[in-house]
Each structure stands twice: as structure tokens, then as C-alpha cells.
Amino acid sequence: MKLLKIATLFTAMIFVLAGCTANEAAVGSKEPAVTASQAESAALTHAGVAPGNAVGLHSQFDYDDGAANYDVEFYADGYEYDYEINADTGEVIRFEKEPEKRPDAATAATTTTTAAPAPTEQAATEEITRDEAVSIALSHAGVAQSDAKRLEVDYDRDNGVNEYEVSFDYNGYEYDYDINAQTGEIIKHHKEIDD
Numbered sequence: 001m002k003l004l005k006i007a008t009l010f011t012a013m014i015f016v017l018a019g020c021t022a023n024e025a026a027v028g029s030k031e032p033a034v035t036a037s038q039a040e041s042a043a044l045t046h047a048g049v050a051p052g053n054a055v056g057l058h059s060q061f062d063y064d065d066g067a068a069n070y071d072v073e074f075y076a077d078g079y080e081y082d083y084e085i086n087a088d089t090g091e092v093i094r095f096e097k098e099p100e101k102r103p104d105a106a107t108a109a110t111t112t113t114t115a116a117p118a119p120t121e122q123a124a125t126e127e128i129t130r131d132e133a134v135s136i137a138l139s140h141a142g143v144a145q146s147d148a149k150r151l152e153v154d155y156d157r158d159n160g161v162n163e164y165e166v167s168f169d170y171n172g173y174e175y176d177y178d179i180n181a182q183t184g185e186i187i188k189h190h191k192e193i194d195d
Helices: 002-029 036-047 103-115 130-141
Strands: 055-064 067-076 079-086 092-099 149-158 161-170 173-180 186-193
Touching: 036 055, 036 067, 036 079, 036 092, 130 149, 130 161, 130 173, 130 186
Parallel strands: none
Antiparallel strands: 055 067, 067 079, 079 092, 092 186, 149 161, 161 173, 173 186
């Protein structure tokens, strides 16, 4: 009787392990509908960067939380771009744009930053208001203030720069902006699916 129980338990364990292996093989063997090249093209189009202007363009297929996607990264015009593209639909799931941190890009980032026109004419010591920072972020995102949910604004000093940190939710996405309080320039912005 004891031998029969052990044999039954052993057989059950084999079936459980075989099922796990088959499931992993099915998940790992699924080919994405979107190619790496298409994911890169989607990221470049979203960023408004011509393929010839992207430096260090590369993508990597990955699974995040069970979902197939591509991580796409590149540099252009003094900024570093980081995208997550859905491998089944080609949709932009998340993106970041921030000034380049590469040592050889310091000059380009400075040039791009100083060449950008300030959104308002102001004296050198005057800063934009909280409402102006909100307006800049919402305008960049293409969202009306009445449609933005959980709008938050913080004033902070980061790396020697006074800035407004503006965050809000809209249409299933969370938006985060860092805006230079002196110039009104968008230092960094981030959009991701709101969990």
C-alpha cells in the first residue's frame, strides 16, 4: 500500500512538471507580431526623430509582467530616448526623454538647451508660476486641464536648478514632467500606462 501511494505521488509530480515545461515552451516560442525594426520605427516616429538622426539606436525583445515588448533606446539632438513598445500591437507603452548623460554629448545638450526659446519673455531672475508650469506640461501632452486627473505640482531644486515637478493622469496614462522654473523649458518628461 505504501508503495502504491509513493508511485501515485511520483506520477502526479511528473504530470505537474511536464505541464509547467509545456507552458513555458509555449510562452517562450510565441513570435511577436511586431518586428524589432517596426518597434524602432514606432519609437522614432513617436519622438519625431528621422532615422538618420538617431545615434546608437538599438532594441531588445523582453517580457515584462508576462507581456511581450521591445525596449528601444537611442540618442538624438542632445537627448536620450527610452521607449517600451508592445510587441503584439506596436503601441508605445512607456517613453522617457531626458538630456543626454554621455560625456561626449555634454556640449550638444547644452547647445540644444540654450538654443530653445523660452515660452515667455522674462527677466533673468524671474521664474514662471505654478500655473504656467502646469500649462506647459498639459500643452505638451495635448491634454486639457479639465481632463487631467490627480494633478500634482511640486517645486524643487534638482542639480542646482529650480524646477516644477508636474504629474497627472489622463486616459489611462500617468504623465510626469520636470520643468525648469527659470526658463519654462521641459527638462524631462515621462508617460506610462497608469497601473
